[in-house]
Amino acid sequence: MENKVLLAAVVLLSPAGLANAQALQPETIDRASITPTSLERRTETSDTPDPAIVRLQVLLDRAGASPGVIDGFAGENVAKAIAAFETMQGLPADGKLDADVIGRLLEQTTVVEPYVISEDDVKGLVAEIPEDYSEQAKMDQLGYTSVAERLAERFHMDIDLLRALNPISAFSVGDTVSVVNPGAARQGTVQRIEAHRRTGQILALSADGTLIAAYPATIGSRETPSPSGTHKVKGVARMPPYVYNPRINFKQGDNRKVLTLPGGPNGPVGTVWIDLSKPTYGIHGTPEPSMIDKSGSHGCVRLTNWDAEELAAMVKPGVIVKFVD
DSSP states (O other): OOHHHHHHHHHHHHHHHHHHHHHHHHHHHHHHHOTTTTTTTOOOSSSSSSSSHHHHHHHHHHTTTTOOSOOOOOHHHHHHHHHHHHHTTSOOOOOOOOOOHHHOOHHHHHSSSEEOOOOGGGGOOOOOOOOHHHHHHHHHHHOOHHHHHHHHHHTOOOOHHHHSTHHHHHHHOOOOEEEOOOSSEEEOOOOOEETTTTTTEEEEEETTTTTEOOOOOOOSSSSSSOOOEEEEEEEEEEEEEEEEEEETSSOTTTTTSSSEOOOOSTTTTTEEEESSSTOOOOEESSGGGTTTTOOOOOEEEEEOHHHHHHHHHTTOOOOOOOOOO
């Protein structure tokens, strides 16, 4: 961790680092102009977050149209979130950032706020998460490996964006850091969930068909596809342990026996498991939020931990889950 902080400080001292830090000041993001060409605009370097995209992602998240991880980069998850927001607003859902969408999204409130790191933020950290499941099974929990990782998930941010906003912070107790404010979790009673395989998106609907929330999702893979048809929610488990069975699920490394992995945000199913009536399948979180809809799952539906938690709070046993091609 110390080496990463020192490296960030060195980058900050260079001209390029100074320009990047200046571009990611909180006021730069809060004042960034979102225009119809924002999604087409390219930054000078491909690894530099765009302040306008950061602001756009936060506003979409607040509206219930999750862009997944807030990272400052345009992509398919942002376009899907725009389309979901258009549906919520009764507009044609084309995923395009036009003046009408922008006008309905814009708020006067800031999107970046200060946060003081507390004693609770440093509790329960683990040194590292080994890749091998047999090693993970020996641990007490699969927790966060740093304060930065914990805060990034709490505020729906990519950890690189968090560090770019706070290039010289050691993320120690008492430090004030800049974070985005994605707003309060959506509330409502979800009666139907649609898992759209082609678009990689979960839609949470009310009894009358109103779209309550939408989330980018990884829905199975070519090797291990998700189930088809209609199923139901059986229940919800938070911080669930994960039972690895290579005869039923998949083979990880050289592990050939059943293993029980402890729960935690860095566990294979993240912080929550929404159990489906289809045996061994569920909707769950992930230890790698930046990979949502960018890498396949082992048949289940994978969301960011925060999106899975939000959805879990709005469902009860019996909720319909339909897989759509």
